[in-house]
Amino acid sequence: MSSLFPALSDPSAGRRPALRFGERGLTYAQLASAAGALAGRIRGVGRVAVWATPSLETAVAAVAALSAGVPFVPLNPKSGERELGHILADSAPSLVLAGPGVELPGPVGGLERVDVDVHGSGALPEDGAGDEDPALVVYTSGTTGPPKGAVIPRRAVATTLDALADAWQWTGDDVLVHGLPLFHVHGLVLGVLGPLRRGGSVRHLGRFSTDGVARELGEGATMLFGVPTMYHRIAEALPAEPELAKALAGARLLVSGSAALPVHDHERIAAATGRRVIERYGMTETLMNTSVRVDGEARAGTVGVPLPGVELRLVEEDGSVVAARDGESVGEIQVRGPNLFTEYLNRPDATAAAFTPDGWFRTGDMAVREPDGYVRIVGRKATDLIKSGGYKIGAGEIENALLEHPGVREAAVAGEPDDDLGERIVAWVVPADPAAPPGADELAGHVARRLAPHKRPRVVRYLDALPRNDMGKIMKRALRDA
Known part of the structure; x- marks a missing residue:
């Protein structure tokens, strides 16, 4: 058996x-x-x-x-x-x-x-x-x-x-x-194998819809798994769908993963339902590394603490460990534990390159740690760590700040080469009202007031929509190539 x-x-x-x-x-x-x-x-x-x-x-x-x-x-x-x-x-x-x-x-x-x-x-x-x-x-x-x-x-x-x-x-x-696809870890391993291992059940929507979420949670389901795109649609729908708000309020657990859920959507859902969405952090090679616990604080913008059995550390570019837990010191996440994959099939070179000599997996994700150990991811090392004017800046916090502006529907941030700064911060924005988009100076000032002047975008580009993959993740390489 x-x-x-x-x-x-x-x-x-x-x-x-x-x-x-x-x-x-x-x-x-x-x-x-x-x-x-x-x-x-x-x-x-x-x-x-x-x-x-x-x-x-x-x-x-x-x-x-x-x-x-x-x-x-x-x-x-x-x-x-x-x-x-x-x-x-x-x-x-x-x-x-x-x-x-x-x-x-x-x-x-x-x-x-x-x-x-x-x-x-x-x-x-x-x-x-x-x-x-x-x-x-x-x-x-x-x-x-x-x-x-x-x-x-x-x-x-x-x-x-x-x-x-x-x-x-x-x-x-x-x-x-x-209502997630079943060809990846989130939808298949967590979303199907997870309930079966517990002896519980799963109801798959076939295709995500807020009506489907309201119906199933209203008919006795206790948990919802989704990606940020789904929760964004939920947040947008809540003012006009009281049955959806009621169903979410009755859920035991709302979980978002596969990408960061903007703080703005966190707050809109919490205000309408009284329920906090919790986030977890994982990837194909490691399955799950961290999560906000149900007996802990559901803190928007963080992915919680390491799961039982998982070791996690942050490291500098030279491999030295970031000891500070100050919510500001950025390092690459490395993990070690029984949740890790065995190898890349037929790629011993790639497998060896993915691990440090002492057995830690290099995730490529950049994060800070809070004093109580909570992990806050600021982006991918390759696309989301911006080195500007001597600062290390995570794109994720700027994106969250932009999304707090009422004139912004979607936002993505990355760095581009700059002769003076090393890299300048560039924002791609989908305006809430395409006929009256917020100006670049207005958005830069908005970010500077919420974060710091050196974190303001120096360039703003406007789009009708951001390119996303099947999991709702923004494809930043496509933005840069556009």
């Missing part, structure tokens, strides 16, 4: 709902039967690919592969053929698991295919997989080259989900709502 999901082999859990996607759902007994049938077909075949649509079939495929001890590669259905071709050539899956009738594009269609029958009948195999055996291979976004496959062991899945259970007091009584 699968040690990752004890409830699947627990007769007392059989009738409890496990998964629901729209109108389709499975109890634990039905999930165990369907996953057992599929696990019997794929056991021993080597690595498999999963065509990761937001569907019941994807969830069953993931549970079946893990139950069979077969590592799987979730494939993003929105990926282009070139990227899919690279991932398939690199990971070399022996077959692909997909929903019946789903059309697969060229590179994927060439694989042997096994249709996922969510009504299949079979017994779960005995679990012979070890903690260090690979569970899944998740490909990174590829912003600095072709995507790399992060090999995530079963140990990392189990320890991360158990650490989150500790931080969030997550139990089998919880019902999770989300």
Whole structure:
């Protein structure tokens, strides 16, 4: 039986709902039967690919592969053929698991295919997989080259989900709502495998909508997972949707991740619902590193404290540790613990470069620590750390300040070369009213008053919308290339 999901082999859990996607759902007994049938077909075949649509079939495929001890590669259905071709050539899956009738594009269609029958009948195999055996291979976004496959062991899945259970007091009584894609860590590992490990249930919206959130939370769901784009839409909708405000107010836990949630949206949601959104911090290679705890302070703009078992430190460019916990001293986050990936598939060079000689993973994220240990991320080392006039400045705090201006709907900040300052601060702004955008001097003064004069944007550029990826993250390289 699968040690990752004890409830699947627990007769007392059989009738409890496990998964629901729209109108389709499975109890634990039905999930165990369907996953057992599929696990019997794929056991021993080597690595498999999963065509990761937001569907019941994807969830069953993931549970079946893990139950069979077969590592799987979730494939993003929105990926282009070139990227899919690279991932398939690199990971070399022996077959692909997909929903019946789903059309697969060229590179994927060439694989042997096994249709996922969510009504299949079979017994779960005995679990012979070890903690260090690979569970899944998740490909990174590829912003600095072709995507790399992060090999995530079963140990990392189990320890991360158990650490989150500790931080969030997550139990089998919880019902999770989300509408996230299932080809990455947030939507699949946290959003599907997390509830199943606890013996609880997940209701997937298929496609995110504020109506769907209000309906599911209003019908007994206790938790909501989302990304900042989703919470921004919630914040925008709250004044006109009293049922949404009521549903959110009744939730036990609202969690945002994958990117920073602007403080302005935090405050709007809290004011309308009385509930604070909490943030956590993780990445593909590390799963989850930190979180605001439910028994701690839900402090907007921070990602909380390290999870149980996770060591975290900040370091200077020369590798020296940033000892100060003053909320100002910036350093790169490095982490160590059982939540880490094993390697980049077929990339020993990249794997070696990702770790320090003493075994810490270099995240590339820049942060400060508060006196009580809370971590506040200020951006990515490559795109969000701005060195201007002798100061180290995080783009994230300037973005939050800009979003507090009533004339700004969206904002992104980065540095550009400057002969005098080294780098000048540049802001890309989507105005609330395109016909009357706030002036550059007005915005610079707004930031200077809230933060400091040296943090004001020197250049402001106006856009109709910011370029974002599937997770709602702003693609700053695309802004610079525009």
